[in-house]
Amino acid sequence: MIVSWLPGMxxxxxxxxxxxxxxRDWFMKIKVQQLVIRNAGKGPDHQAKAGTPTMGGAGFISIILVLFLIKQFFFGGMNLTSWSAMMGIVLYAAVGAFDDSIKIFEHRDEGFRFIPKLSAQIFAGIVALLFLILGKFDFTVNIFGMTTNHLIVFGILTIIWLVGWSNAVNLTDGLDGLATGLSVIAYAVYLIIALHQGNLDMVYLNGLIIGSLLAFFAWNQFPAFIFMGDTGSLALGAGLAMNALVLHTPWSLLLIGLVFMLETLSVMIQVGSFRLRHKRVFLMTPIHHAFEKGGITMNPEKPWREWQVDLLFWAVGLVAALVFLAVYFY
Structure with missing residues (x-):
């Protein structure tokens, strides 16, 4: 069974x-680079990152797609379920690429505006769902102890999961190698689940993603020579969401993607607290910046370096993944 996916990886x-x-070298020449990160003295100093090439996700997503298509057309067809996962990844990468392009070439810090970006993400989710429908996918899902196979219910869950988790990974991608390392851990878990279920198409796709991410990590670890950009982070989040749905384990992401979820919750709590109480709960959000700014004690006089935050968050992600696997195979 390993022979079927290890060469691809x-x-x-x-x-x-x-x-x-x-x-990276090409992006340096055409100035596809990170803009100056403005923090007005309120957060960690990331000025040194300005000028680092970004949109690295365009590279590894393209390679994953090419190898997926080669498998499809020359070594046996991939089913429509795996195609839906691949389409989700590619479409969210396209949304991210447009967002990155606006930031880089139009020098707009906010990039793609909220409503158009959300609309594009919802549309991408609908397209991925259509592939599942064409593949006669079993839409059975358990929600709060109730089992349903209603297409509308599953469709709403699909949209929420794709939009939510793609943005969660995007929020986490704020330190060198952080999102890359966490994604490797998460995709490895889904590869194991797919192996257990005998879904070799998803095993192969996840193997491609893991192989590409491990290689990208060599250039993205601290200090990063290139960033994945929204192109990569939105695509990776969508891929995780599609894995959870396609492998009939939608709620698994709450544990496998624990760090991504905590990063998102930290932003929601911070925004809500500031608007309601005019007070901040954390030193800075997403929460990895709070650790960077004040360490584990949240003391601004004892800041952490990026690699220290990375190690802590990777450890939390790995423990959460192992706990899920222990429960899954119990």
Whole structure:
């Protein structure tokens, strides 16, 4: 069984490792670079990151898609379920690429405005759902102890999951290598689940993603030579959401994606608290910046370096993943 996906993972690793270096050099020439990060003295100093090439996700998502298509057309067809996952990844990468392009070439810090961006994400989710419908996917899902296979219920869950988790990974992608490392852990869990279920198409797709991310991590770890941008983070979040749905474990992301969820909740709590109480709960959000600014004690006089925050969050992500697997196979 390993033979069916391990070569793809290795090829994805090699192509991404070489391709990312080439892409980085090209992006440097055409100035596809991170803008100056403005924090007005309220957060960690990331000025040194200005000028670092971004949109690295365009590279590894393209490689994953090419290898997926090669498998489809030359080594046996992939079913429509795996196609729906791939389409979700590609479409959310496109939304992210448009967002990145606005920030880079139009010098707009906010990028894609909220309503158009949300509309594009919902549309992308609907397209992914259509592939599931065409593939006669079993829409059975358990919600609060009640089992239903109603298409509308599953469709709403699909949209919420895709929009929510794509943005969750996007919020987490604020430190060198953080989102990349957490994504490797999460996709590894879904590869194991797919193996257990005998879904070799999803095993192969997840293997491609893991191989590419491991190679990208070599260039994205602290200090990063390239960032994945919204192109990569939105796509990775969508891929995780599609894995959870396609493998009939939608609620698994609440544990497998625990760090992503905590990052998102920290922003929601901070915004809500400030609007209602005019007070901030955290030193800064997303919460990885709070740890960067004040360490585990939240003391601004004892800030952490990025790699320290990375190690803590990766450890939390790994423990959460192992706990889920222990429960899943119990």
């Amino acid at each position: 290795i090829i994805a690793f090699l192509m991404t490792f070489i391709g990312t270096r080439i892409l």
